[in-house]
Amino acid sequence: xxxxxxxxxxxxxxxxxxxxxxxxxxxxxxxxxxxxxxxxxxxxxxxxxxxxxxxxxxxxxxxxxxxxxxxxxxxxxxxxxxxxxxxxxxxxxxxxxxxxxxxxxxxxxxxxxxxxxxxxxxxxxxxxxxxxxxxxxxxxxxxxxxxxxxxxxxxxxxxxxxxxxxxxxxxxxxxxxxxxxxxxxxxxxxxxxxxxxxxxxxxxxxxxxxxxxxxxxxxxxxxxxxxxxxxxxxxxxxxxxxxxxxxxxxxxxxx
Amino acid sequence: xxxxxxxxxxxxxxxxxxxxxxxxxxxxxxxxxxxxxxxxxxxxxxxxxxxxxxxxxxxxxxxxxxxxxxxxxxxxxxxxxxxxxxxxxxxxxxxxxxxxxxxxxxxxxxxxxxxxxxxxxxxxxxxxxxxxxxxxxxxxxxxxxxxxxxxxxxxxxxxxxxxxxxxxxxxxxxxxxxxxxxxxxxxxxxxxxxxxxxxxxxxxxxxxxxxxxxxxxxxxxxxxxxxxxxxxxxxxxxxxxxxxxxxxxxxxxxxxxxxxxxxxxxxxxxxxxxxxx
Numbered sequence: 114x115x116x117x118x119x120x121x122x123x124x125x126x127x128x129x130x131x132x133x134x135x136x137x138x139x140x141x142x143x144x145x146x147x148x149x150x151x152x153x154x155x156x157x158x159x160x161x162x163x164x165x166x167x168x169x170x171x172x173x174x175x176x177x178x179x180x181x182x183x184x185x186x187x188x189x190x191x192x193x194x195x196x197x198x199x200x201x202x203x204x205x206x207x208x209x210x211x212x213x214x215x216x217x218x219x220x221x222x223x224x225x226x227x228x229x230x231x232x233x234x235x236x237x238x239x240x241x242x243x244x245x246x247x248x249x250x251x252x253x254x255x256x257x258x259x260x261x262x263x264x265x266x267x268x269x270x271x272x273x274x275x276x277x278x279x280x281x282x283x284x285x286x287x288x289x290x291x292x293x294x295x296x297x298x299x300x301x302x303x304x305x306x307x308x309x310x311x312x313x314x315x316x317x318x319x320x321x322x323x324x325x326x327x328x329x330x331x332x333x334x335x336x337x338x339x340x341x342x343x344x345x346x347x348x349x350x351x352x353x354x355x356x357x358x359x360x361x362x363x364x365x366x367x368x
Numbered sequence: 369x370x371x372x373x374x375x376x377x378x379x380x381x382x383x384x385x386x387x388x389x390x391x392x393x394x395x396x397x398x399x400x401x402x403x404x405x406x407x408x409x410x411x412x413x414x415x416x417x418x419x420x421x422x423x424x425x426x427x428x429x430x431x432x433x434x435x436x437x438x439x440x441x442x443x444x445x446x447x448x449x450x451x452x453x454x455x456x457x458x459x460x461x462x463x464x465x466x467x468x469x470x471x472x473x474x475x476x477x478x479x480x481x482x483x484x485x486x487x488x489x490x491x492x493x494x495x496x497x498x499x500x501x502x503x504x505x506x507x508x509x510x511x512x513x514x515x516x517x518x519x520x521x522x523x524x525x526x527x528x529x530x531x532x533x534x535x536x537x538x539x540x541x542x543x544x545x546x547x548x549x550x551x552x553x554x555x556x557x558x559x560x561x562x563x564x565x566x567x568x569x570x571x572x573x574x575x576x577x578x579x580x581x582x583x584x585x586x587x588x589x590x591x592x593x594x595x596x597x598x599x600x601x602x603x604x605x606x607x608x609x610x611x612x613x614x615x616x617x618x619x620x621x622x623x624x625x626x627x628x629x630x631x632x633x634x635x636x637x638x639x640x641x642x643x644x645x
Contacts, residue, residue, distance in 0.1 A: 164507025
Protein backbone atom coordinates (compact mmCIF):
# COMPACT_ATOMS: atom_id res chain seq x y z
CA UNK A 114 0.00 0.00 0.00
CA UNK A 115 1.36 3.36 -0.94
CA UNK A 116 0.60 6.30 1.30
CA UNK A 117 2.18 9.65 0.39
CA UNK A 118 4.69 7.82 -1.77
CA UNK A 119 5.64 5.56 1.14
CA UNK A 120 5.33 1.82 0.79
CA UNK A 121 3.14 0.88 3.71
CA UNK A 122 2.56 -2.80 4.46
CA UNK A 123 -1.03 -4.03 4.08
CA UNK A 124 -2.81 -3.85 7.43
CA UNK A 125 -3.41 -7.57 7.67
CA UNK A 126 0.28 -8.18 7.15
CA UNK A 127 1.02 -6.24 10.32
CA UNK A 128 -1.15 -8.49 12.41
CA UNK A 129 -1.59 -11.85 10.66
CA UNK A 130 1.51 -13.91 11.28
CA UNK A 131 2.16 -17.08 9.32
CA UNK A 132 2.26 -20.35 11.17
CA UNK A 133 5.60 -22.13 11.42
CA UNK A 134 4.27 -25.26 13.16
CA UNK A 135 1.18 -27.35 12.41
CA UNK A 136 0.27 -25.01 9.59
CA UNK A 137 -3.24 -25.45 8.34
CA UNK A 138 -4.47 -27.11 11.54
CA UNK A 139 -6.39 -25.76 14.52
CA UNK A 140 -3.17 -26.01 16.53
CA UNK A 141 -1.06 -23.86 14.22
CA UNK A 142 1.70 -22.03 16.05
CA UNK A 143 2.66 -18.50 15.02
CA UNK A 144 4.31 -15.48 16.61
CA UNK A 145 1.10 -14.48 18.41
CA UNK A 146 0.84 -17.89 20.04
CA UNK A 147 4.50 -17.74 21.09
CA UNK A 148 3.90 -14.36 22.74
CA UNK A 149 1.01 -15.78 24.75
CA UNK A 150 3.17 -18.71 25.82
CA UNK A 151 5.98 -16.30 26.72
CA UNK A 152 3.54 -14.16 28.74
CA UNK A 153 2.44 -17.26 30.64
CA UNK A 154 6.01 -18.39 31.29
CA UNK A 155 7.09 -14.88 32.34
CA UNK A 156 4.25 -14.58 34.84
CA UNK A 157 4.91 -18.06 36.22
CA UNK A 158 8.61 -17.26 36.55
CA UNK A 159 7.88 -13.96 38.25
CA UNK A 160 5.60 -15.49 40.86
CA UNK A 161 7.61 -18.70 41.13
CA UNK A 162 10.76 -16.74 41.98
CA UNK A 163 8.93 -14.24 44.17
CA UNK A 164 7.25 -16.98 46.18
CA UNK A 165 10.43 -18.85 47.06
CA UNK A 166 10.82 -19.57 50.76
CA UNK A 167 13.14 -17.51 52.96
CA UNK A 168 12.62 -14.25 51.14
CA UNK A 169 14.25 -11.14 52.55
CA UNK A 170 12.40 -8.91 54.97
CA UNK A 171 12.85 -5.94 52.63
CA UNK A 172 11.62 -7.05 49.19
CA UNK A 173 13.75 -6.40 46.12
CA UNK A 174 13.87 -7.54 42.50
CA UNK A 175 11.12 -9.92 41.36
CA UNK A 176 9.85 -10.26 44.92
CA UNK A 177 9.29 -6.52 45.05
CA UNK A 178 7.58 -6.47 41.64
CA UNK A 179 5.27 -9.38 42.47
CA UNK A 180 4.38 -8.18 45.95
CA UNK A 181 3.81 -4.58 44.84
CA UNK A 182 1.56 -5.83 42.05
CA UNK A 183 -0.41 -8.09 44.35
CA UNK A 184 -0.74 -5.28 46.85
CA UNK A 185 -1.81 -2.88 44.10
CA UNK A 186 -4.43 -5.27 42.73
CA UNK A 187 -5.74 -6.01 46.21
CA UNK A 188 -5.90 -2.42 47.43
CA UNK A 189 -6.65 -0.50 44.23
CA UNK A 190 -8.79 -3.02 42.38
CA UNK A 191 -10.43 -5.60 44.62
CA UNK A 192 -11.01 -3.54 47.76
CA UNK A 193 -12.27 -0.56 45.75
CA UNK A 194 -14.72 -2.50 43.61
CA UNK A 195 -15.74 -5.73 45.37
CA UNK A 196 -14.69 -5.43 48.98
CA UNK A 197 -13.07 -7.89 51.37
CA UNK A 198 -15.04 -10.87 50.05
CA UNK A 199 -13.51 -10.26 46.64
CA UNK A 200 -10.13 -11.52 47.83
CA UNK A 201 -11.01 -15.00 46.59
CA UNK A 202 -10.81 -13.57 43.05
CA UNK A 203 -7.26 -12.30 43.58
CA UNK A 204 -5.52 -15.22 41.80
CA UNK A 205 -7.82 -14.82 38.79
CA UNK A 206 -7.47 -11.04 38.64
CA UNK A 207 -3.69 -11.22 39.13
CA UNK A 208 -3.39 -13.81 36.36
CA UNK A 209 -5.56 -11.67 34.12
CA UNK A 210 -3.54 -8.52 34.78
CA UNK A 211 -0.12 -10.08 34.15
CA UNK A 212 -1.26 -12.18 31.19
CA UNK A 213 -2.66 -9.11 29.44
CA UNK A 214 0.24 -6.87 30.50
CA UNK A 215 2.93 -9.24 29.22
CA UNK A 216 0.98 -9.86 25.99
CA UNK A 217 0.70 -6.10 25.47
CA UNK A 218 4.21 -5.05 26.42
CA UNK A 219 5.76 -7.16 23.65
CA UNK A 220 4.65 -4.26 21.48
CA UNK A 221 7.79 -2.35 22.46
CA UNK A 222 10.22 -5.21 23.11
CA UNK A 223 12.87 -5.17 20.37
CA UNK A 224 12.76 -8.28 18.25
CA UNK A 225 9.13 -9.02 19.12
CA UNK A 226 7.47 -5.68 18.54
CA UNK A 227 3.99 -7.02 18.30
CA UNK A 228 1.19 -6.82 20.87
CA UNK A 229 -0.46 -10.22 20.91
CA UNK A 230 -3.70 -8.63 22.05
CA UNK A 231 -3.94 -6.77 18.77
CA UNK A 232 -5.36 -10.09 17.61
CA UNK A 233 -9.00 -10.52 18.58
CA UNK A 234 -8.86 -14.14 19.70
CA UNK A 235 -7.63 -13.90 23.28
CA UNK A 236 -9.27 -10.56 24.23
CA UNK A 237 -12.59 -12.04 23.07
CA UNK A 238 -11.94 -15.29 24.93
CA UNK A 239 -11.00 -13.47 28.15
CA UNK A 240 -14.01 -11.17 27.85
CA UNK A 241 -16.33 -14.15 27.43
CA UNK A 242 -14.68 -15.82 30.42
CA UNK A 243 -15.31 -12.67 32.47
CA UNK A 244 -18.90 -12.59 31.22
CA UNK A 245 -19.44 -16.18 32.38
CA UNK A 246 -17.79 -15.53 35.73
CA UNK A 247 -19.74 -12.40 36.67
CA UNK A 248 -23.03 -13.95 35.61
CA UNK A 249 -22.35 -17.12 37.60
CA UNK A 250 -21.30 -15.02 40.60
CA UNK A 251 -24.49 -12.96 40.26
CA UNK A 252 -26.72 -16.01 40.13
CA UNK A 253 -24.93 -17.63 43.08
CA UNK A 254 -25.05 -14.46 45.15
CA UNK A 255 -28.61 -13.36 44.48
CA UNK A 256 -30.33 -16.33 42.90
CA UNK A 257 -31.38 -16.38 39.26
CA UNK A 258 -34.52 -14.28 39.68
CA UNK A 259 -32.90 -11.86 42.08
CA UNK A 260 -29.93 -11.38 39.77
CA UNK A 261 -32.15 -10.81 36.74
CA UNK A 262 -34.40 -8.47 38.71
CA UNK A 263 -31.53 -6.41 40.09
CA UNK A 264 -29.77 -6.35 36.74
CA UNK A 265 -32.76 -5.44 34.59
CA UNK A 266 -34.70 -3.34 37.10
CA UNK A 267 -32.10 -1.32 38.97
CA UNK A 268 -33.46 -0.19 42.35
CA UNK A 269 -34.07 3.52 42.83
CA UNK A 270 -35.15 4.17 39.25
CA UNK A 271 -38.71 5.53 38.80
CA UNK A 272 -40.95 2.74 37.55
CA UNK A 273 -41.94 4.65 34.44
CA UNK A 274 -38.35 4.76 33.32
CA UNK A 275 -38.03 0.95 33.34
CA UNK A 276 -39.49 1.06 29.84
CA UNK A 277 -36.28 2.68 28.75
CA UNK A 278 -33.83 1.43 31.35
CA UNK A 279 -34.61 -2.30 31.24
CA UNK A 280 -33.85 -2.84 27.54
CA UNK A 281 -30.71 -0.73 27.91
CA UNK A 282 -29.56 -2.74 30.93
CA UNK A 283 -30.40 -6.01 29.17
CA UNK A 284 -28.27 -5.13 26.17
CA UNK A 285 -25.57 -3.47 28.26
CA UNK A 286 -25.14 -6.16 30.91
CA UNK A 287 -25.67 -9.32 28.94
CA UNK A 288 -24.68 -8.45 25.37
CA UNK A 289 -22.43 -5.42 25.09
CA UNK A 290 -20.13 -5.90 28.07
CA UNK A 291 -18.02 -8.75 26.70
CA UNK A 292 -17.69 -7.01 23.35
CA UNK A 293 -16.82 -3.65 24.86
CA UNK A 294 -14.28 -5.32 27.11
CA UNK A 295 -12.65 -7.21 24.25
CA UNK A 296 -12.80 -4.47 21.65
CA UNK A 297 -11.40 -1.83 24.01
CA UNK A 298 -8.27 -3.89 24.60
CA UNK A 299 -7.95 -5.10 21.02
CA UNK A 300 -8.54 -1.69 19.41
CA UNK A 301 -6.06 0.06 21.70
CA UNK A 302 -3.37 -2.45 20.87
CA UNK A 303 -4.14 -2.30 17.14
CA UNK A 304 -4.00 1.48 17.21
CA UNK A 305 -0.74 1.47 19.16
CA UNK A 306 0.89 -1.00 16.80
CA UNK A 307 -0.24 1.00 13.78
CA UNK A 308 1.15 4.18 15.31
CA UNK A 309 4.52 2.61 15.96
CA UNK A 310 4.66 1.03 12.49
CA UNK A 311 3.66 4.31 10.87
CA UNK A 312 6.38 6.30 12.57
CA UNK A 313 8.91 3.51 12.02
CA UNK A 314 8.12 3.32 8.29
CA UNK A 315 8.21 7.08 8.06
CA UNK A 316 11.53 7.30 9.88
CA UNK A 317 13.07 4.57 7.75
CA UNK A 318 11.85 6.15 4.51
CA UNK A 319 12.91 9.66 5.46
CA UNK A 320 16.29 8.43 6.71
CA UNK A 321 16.87 6.71 3.41
CA UNK A 322 15.78 9.76 1.41
CA UNK A 323 17.01 12.81 3.23
CA UNK A 324 18.54 11.79 6.58
CA UNK A 325 17.39 15.13 8.05
CA UNK A 326 13.69 14.38 7.75
CA UNK A 327 13.98 11.50 10.17
CA UNK A 328 15.06 13.99 12.83
CA UNK A 329 11.39 14.81 13.30
CA UNK A 330 9.82 11.40 12.97
CA UNK A 331 12.34 9.33 14.88
CA UNK A 332 11.93 11.27 18.17
CA UNK A 333 8.19 10.84 17.70
CA UNK A 334 8.77 7.11 17.32
CA UNK A 335 10.70 7.08 20.59
CA UNK A 336 7.98 9.16 22.29
CA UNK A 337 5.27 6.86 20.94
CA UNK A 338 7.20 3.86 22.24
CA UNK A 339 7.10 5.37 25.73
CA UNK A 340 3.43 6.18 25.29
CA UNK A 341 2.66 2.62 24.25
CA UNK A 342 4.36 1.28 27.38
CA UNK A 343 1.89 3.38 29.33
CA UNK A 344 -1.01 2.16 27.17
CA UNK A 345 0.03 -1.47 27.67
CA UNK A 346 -0.04 -1.14 31.44
CA UNK A 347 -3.18 0.97 31.41
CA UNK A 348 -5.13 -1.44 29.23
CA UNK A 349 -4.18 -4.38 31.44
CA UNK A 350 -5.32 -2.38 34.45
CA UNK A 351 -8.58 -1.29 32.78
CA UNK A 352 -9.46 -4.84 31.74
CA UNK A 353 -8.74 -6.08 35.26
CA UNK A 354 -10.60 -3.34 37.12
CA UNK A 355 -13.62 -3.60 34.82
CA UNK A 356 -13.69 -7.34 35.48
CA UNK A 357 -13.63 -6.60 39.21
CA UNK A 358 -16.36 -3.96 38.80
CA UNK A 359 -18.59 -6.44 36.97
CA UNK A 360 -17.99 -9.14 39.58
CA UNK A 361 -18.56 -6.64 42.39
CA UNK A 362 -21.81 -5.49 40.78
CA UNK A 363 -22.99 -9.08 40.58
CA UNK A 364 -22.09 -9.81 44.21
CA UNK A 365 -23.39 -6.58 45.69
CA UNK A 366 -26.26 -5.20 43.60
CA UNK A 367 -27.00 -2.59 46.26
CA UNK A 368 -23.82 -0.78 45.25
CA UNK B 369 48.14 11.36 34.21
CA UNK B 370 44.87 12.94 35.27
CA UNK B 371 43.74 16.10 33.49
CA UNK B 372 44.60 19.23 35.34
CA UNK B 373 41.78 21.20 33.77
CA UNK B 374 38.53 21.01 35.68
CA UNK B 375 35.43 20.35 33.58
CA UNK B 376 32.86 23.06 33.05
CA UNK B 377 30.89 23.72 36.16
CA UNK B 378 33.35 21.87 38.31
CA UNK B 379 34.95 24.01 40.97
CA UNK B 380 38.22 23.56 42.74
CA UNK B 381 36.52 20.98 44.93
CA UNK B 382 36.43 18.42 42.13
CA UNK B 383 38.72 15.51 42.91
CA UNK B 384 41.42 14.84 40.34
CA UNK B 385 40.16 11.31 39.78
CA UNK B 386 36.59 12.38 39.07
CA UNK B 387 35.91 12.92 35.41
CA UNK B 388 32.81 14.42 33.94
CA UNK B 389 32.05 15.84 30.54
CA UNK B 390 34.03 15.41 27.37
CA UNK B 391 36.91 17.61 28.32
CA UNK B 392 38.00 15.34 31.12
CA UNK B 393 38.25 12.46 28.63
CA UNK B 394 40.81 14.28 26.51
CA UNK B 395 44.49 14.04 27.13
CA UNK B 396 46.36 17.28 27.63
CA UNK B 397 47.97 16.73 24.25
CA UNK B 398 44.55 16.73 22.57
CA UNK B 399 44.24 12.98 21.97
CA UNK B 400 41.09 11.37 23.37
CA UNK B 401 41.54 8.86 26.15
CA UNK B 402 40.99 5.22 25.20
CA UNK B 403 38.15 4.86 27.72
CA UNK B 404 36.43 7.92 26.32
CA UNK B 405 36.65 6.41 22.83
CA UNK B 406 35.18 3.16 24.14
CA UNK B 407 32.36 5.06 25.79
CA UNK B 408 31.69 6.98 22.60
CA UNK B 409 31.60 3.73 20.62
CA UNK B 410 29.28 2.17 23.19
CA UNK B 411 26.97 5.17 23.05
CA UNK B 412 26.90 5.08 19.25
CA UNK B 413 26.25 1.33 19.32
CA UNK B 414 23.42 1.81 21.78
CA UNK B 415 21.95 4.57 19.66
CA UNK B 416 22.16 2.39 16.58
CA UNK B 417 20.54 -0.50 18.43
CA UNK B 418 17.72 1.75 19.59
CA UNK B 419 17.31 3.07 16.07
CA UNK B 420 17.23 -0.41 14.55
CA UNK B 421 14.97 -1.70 17.30
CA UNK B 422 12.71 1.30 16.97
CA UNK B 423 12.53 1.04 13.23
CA UNK B 424 12.00 -2.69 13.29
CA UNK B 425 8.20 -2.43 13.29
CA UNK B 426 8.57 -1.29 9.71
CA UNK B 427 9.48 -4.87 8.91
CA UNK B 428 7.16 -6.36 11.48
CA UNK B 429 4.89 -7.75 8.82
CA UNK B 430 3.96 -11.38 9.10
CA UNK B 431 3.62 -11.97 5.38
CA UNK B 432 4.41 -9.85 2.39
CA UNK B 433 2.25 -9.63 -0.73
CA UNK B 434 5.18 -10.71 -2.89
CA UNK B 435 5.86 -13.67 -0.66
CA UNK B 436 2.24 -14.72 -0.79
CA UNK B 437 2.20 -14.45 -4.59
CA UNK B 438 5.44 -16.37 -4.92
CA UNK B 439 4.18 -19.04 -2.55
CA UNK B 440 0.89 -19.41 -4.47
CA UNK B 441 2.68 -19.63 -7.82
CA UNK B 442 5.22 -22.10 -6.44
CA UNK B 443 2.42 -24.27 -5.10
CA UNK B 444 0.69 -24.24 -8.49
CA UNK B 445 3.97 -24.99 -10.26
CA UNK B 446 4.66 -27.86 -7.90
CA UNK B 447 1.15 -29.19 -8.40
CA UNK B 448 1.25 -29.07 -12.18
CA UNK B 449 4.91 -29.76 -12.90
CA UNK B 450 6.02 -26.55 -14.62
CA UNK B 451 5.04 -22.92 -15.17
CA UNK B 452 4.06 -23.71 -18.78
CA UNK B 453 1.70 -26.40 -17.53
CA UNK B 454 0.16 -23.85 -15.20
CA UNK B 455 -0.26 -21.41 -18.06
CA UNK B 456 -1.92 -24.13 -20.13
CA UNK B 457 -4.50 -24.84 -17.46
CA UNK B 458 -8.16 -24.66 -18.37
CA UNK B 459 -9.87 -21.35 -17.87
CA UNK B 460 -11.74 -22.36 -14.73
CA UNK B 461 -8.58 -23.58 -13.02
CA UNK B 462 -6.72 -20.46 -14.08
CA UNK B 463 -9.59 -18.42 -12.68
CA UNK B 464 -9.26 -20.27 -9.36
CA UNK B 465 -5.51 -19.57 -9.37
CA UNK B 466 -6.23 -15.90 -10.02
CA UNK B 467 -8.62 -15.89 -7.09
CA UNK B 468 -5.89 -17.36 -4.92
CA UNK B 469 -3.43 -14.71 -6.09
CA UNK B 470 -5.96 -11.94 -5.46
CA UNK B 471 -6.38 -13.39 -2.02
CA UNK B 472 -2.83 -12.24 -1.32
CA UNK B 473 -4.05 -8.65 -1.65
CA UNK B 474 -7.13 -9.15 0.45
CA UNK B 475 -7.10 -8.61 4.16
CA UNK B 476 -8.88 -11.12 6.37
CA UNK B 477 -11.36 -9.49 8.69
CA UNK B 478 -9.12 -8.47 11.61
CA UNK B 479 -11.93 -8.67 14.14
CA UNK B 480 -12.59 -12.35 13.52
CA UNK B 481 -10.70 -14.42 16.08
CA UNK B 482 -8.38 -17.13 14.79
CA UNK B 483 -9.16 -20.61 16.10
CA UNK B 484 -5.52 -21.58 16.69
CA UNK B 485 -4.92 -18.43 18.73
CA UNK B 486 -8.09 -19.05 20.76
CA UNK B 487 -6.91 -22.57 21.56
CA UNK B 488 -3.29 -21.72 22.37
CA UNK B 489 -4.12 -18.44 24.12
CA UNK B 490 -6.89 -20.07 26.13
CA UNK B 491 -4.66 -22.98 27.05
CA UNK B 492 -1.88 -20.61 28.09
CA UNK B 493 -4.23 -18.63 30.29
CA UNK B 494 -5.74 -21.75 31.85
CA UNK B 495 -2.24 -23.06 32.68
CA UNK B 496 -1.26 -19.67 34.09
CA UNK B 497 -4.44 -19.42 36.17
CA UNK B 498 -3.99 -22.98 37.47
CA UNK B 499 -0.41 -22.21 38.48
CA UNK B 500 -1.40 -18.95 40.12
CA UNK B 501 -4.30 -20.58 41.95
CA UNK B 502 -2.26 -23.56 43.07
CA UNK B 503 1.15 -22.11 43.87
CA UNK B 504 2.17 -18.70 42.52
CA UNK B 505 -0.30 -16.41 44.23
CA UNK B 506 -0.57 -18.31 47.55
CA UNK B 507 3.23 -18.43 47.88
CA UNK B 508 3.63 -14.70 47.34
CA UNK B 509 0.64 -13.91 49.53
CA UNK B 510 1.95 -16.25 52.22
CA UNK B 511 5.35 -14.55 52.11
CA UNK B 512 3.66 -11.14 52.38
CA UNK B 513 1.46 -12.29 55.25
CA UNK B 514 4.44 -13.90 57.00
CA UNK B 515 6.39 -10.69 56.71
CA UNK B 516 3.45 -8.66 57.95
CA UNK B 517 3.06 -11.09 60.83
CA UNK B 518 6.77 -10.88 61.62
CA UNK B 519 6.68 -7.10 61.56
CA UNK B 520 3.57 -7.14 63.74
CA UNK B 521 5.24 -9.59 66.14
CA UNK B 522 8.37 -7.43 66.22
CA UNK B 523 6.27 -4.38 66.94
CA UNK B 524 4.41 -6.26 69.67
CA UNK B 525 7.74 -7.41 71.12
CA UNK B 526 9.01 -3.85 70.96
CA UNK B 527 5.84 -2.67 72.72
CA UNK B 528 6.27 -5.34 75.38
CA UNK B 529 9.93 -4.43 75.84
CA UNK B 530 8.96 -0.79 76.06
CA UNK B 531 6.29 -1.60 78.65
CA UNK B 532 8.84 -3.68 80.60
CA UNK B 533 11.33 -0.87 80.43
CA UNK B 534 8.69 1.62 81.58
CA UNK B 535 7.72 -0.69 84.42
CA UNK B 536 11.35 -1.13 85.44
CA UNK B 537 11.82 2.60 85.23
CA UNK B 538 8.77 3.12 87.44
CA UNK B 539 10.13 0.59 89.91
CA UNK B 540 13.49 2.31 89.92
CA UNK B 541 11.82 5.66 90.39
CA UNK B 542 9.73 4.28 93.25
CA UNK B 543 12.84 2.78 94.82
CA UNK B 544 14.66 6.05 94.32
CA UNK B 545 11.79 7.94 95.94
CA UNK B 546 11.79 5.45 98.85
CA UNK B 547 15.55 5.85 99.19
CA UNK B 548 15.20 9.61 99.17
CA UNK B 549 12.48 9.41 101.83
CA UNK B 550 14.56 7.04 103.92
CA UNK B 551 17.61 9.24 103.54
CA UNK B 552 15.57 12.26 104.50
CA UNK B 553 14.23 10.44 107.58
CA UNK B 554 17.75 9.36 108.52
CA UNK B 555 19.00 12.90 108.12
CA UNK B 556 16.11 14.26 110.17
CA UNK B 557 16.73 11.69 112.87
CA UNK B 558 20.43 12.44 112.86
CA UNK B 559 19.65 16.11 113.03
CA UNK B 560 17.29 15.53 115.96
CA UNK B 561 19.86 13.39 117.71
CA UNK B 562 22.48 16.02 117.10
CA UNK B 563 20.17 18.69 118.55
CA UNK B 564 19.43 16.52 121.54
CA UNK B 565 23.12 15.84 122.02
CA UNK B 566 23.87 19.52 121.69
CA UNK B 567 21.21 20.37 124.23
CA UNK B 568 22.46 17.66 126.59
CA UNK B 569 26.02 18.85 126.26
CA UNK B 570 24.95 22.41 126.71
CA UNK B 571 22.92 21.55 129.82
CA UNK B 572 25.78 19.54 131.20
CA UNK B 573 28.22 22.34 130.47
CA UNK B 574 25.95 24.85 132.11
CA UNK B 575 25.56 22.54 135.14
CA UNK B 576 29.33 22.14 135.28
CA UNK B 577 29.77 25.85 135.01
CA UNK B 578 27.24 26.44 137.81
CA UNK B 579 28.88 23.84 139.93
CA UNK B 580 32.31 25.30 139.25
CA UNK B 581 30.97 28.71 139.97
CA UNK B 582 29.38 27.55 143.26
CA UNK B 583 32.53 25.78 144.24
CA UNK B 584 34.58 28.81 143.40
CA UNK B 585 32.25 30.97 145.43
CA UNK B 586 32.49 28.59 148.34
CA UNK B 587 36.28 28.58 148.01
CA UNK B 588 36.31 32.34 147.88
CA UNK B 589 34.09 32.57 150.92
CA UNK B 590 36.21 30.09 152.77
CA UNK B 591 39.34 31.94 151.77
CA UNK B 592 37.80 35.20 152.77
CA UNK B 593 36.90 33.87 156.17
CA UNK B 594 40.28 32.39 156.58
CA UNK B 595 41.80 35.69 155.57
CA UNK B 596 39.60 37.53 158.00
CA UNK B 597 40.56 35.19 160.77
CA UNK B 598 44.21 35.50 159.88
CA UNK B 599 43.88 39.21 159.61
CA UNK B 600 42.13 39.41 162.92
CA UNK B 601 44.85 37.50 164.59
CA UNK B 602 47.53 39.61 162.98
CA UNK B 603 45.75 42.86 163.55
CA UNK B 604 45.12 41.95 167.20
CA UNK B 605 48.77 41.18 167.72
CA UNK B 606 49.84 44.34 165.98
CA UNK B 607 47.31 46.41 167.84
CA UNK B 608 48.33 45.01 171.19
CA UNK B 609 51.93 45.60 170.43
CA UNK B 610 51.21 49.11 169.32
CA UNK B 611 49.07 49.89 172.33
CA UNK B 612 51.75 48.59 174.63
CA UNK B 613 54.23 50.89 173.07
CA UNK B 614 51.86 53.81 173.26
CA UNK B 615 50.76 53.49 176.86
CA UNK B 616 53.95 52.04 178.05
CA UNK B 617 52.30 49.66 180.18
CA UNK B 618 51.30 46.19 179.84
CA UNK B 619 47.66 45.76 179.69
CA UNK B 620 45.70 42.72 180.49
CA UNK B 621 45.98 40.54 177.48
CA UNK B 622 42.48 39.14 177.66
CA UNK B 623 40.96 42.63 178.00
CA UNK B 624 42.98 43.80 175.10
CA UNK B 625 41.99 40.91 173.06
CA UNK B 626 38.27 41.39 173.67
CA UNK B 627 38.61 45.05 172.80
CA UNK B 628 40.44 44.27 169.64
CA UNK B 629 38.04 41.56 168.59
CA UNK B 630 35.20 43.92 169.16
CA UNK B 631 36.90 46.54 167.04
CA UNK B 632 37.73 44.09 164.30
CA UNK B 633 34.21 42.80 164.17
CA UNK B 634 33.06 46.37 163.93
CA UNK B 635 35.53 47.03 161.13
CA UNK B 636 34.71 43.77 159.42
CA UNK B 637 31.07 44.55 159.67
CA UNK B 638 31.69 47.96 158.18
CA UNK B 639 33.90 46.37 155.48
CA UNK B 640 31.26 43.82 154.60
CA UNK B 641 28.64 46.54 154.36
CA UNK B 642 31.05 48.62 152.31
CA UNK B 643 31.53 45.71 149.82
CA UNK B 644 27.87 45.30 149.40
CA UNK B 645 27.88 42.21 151.59
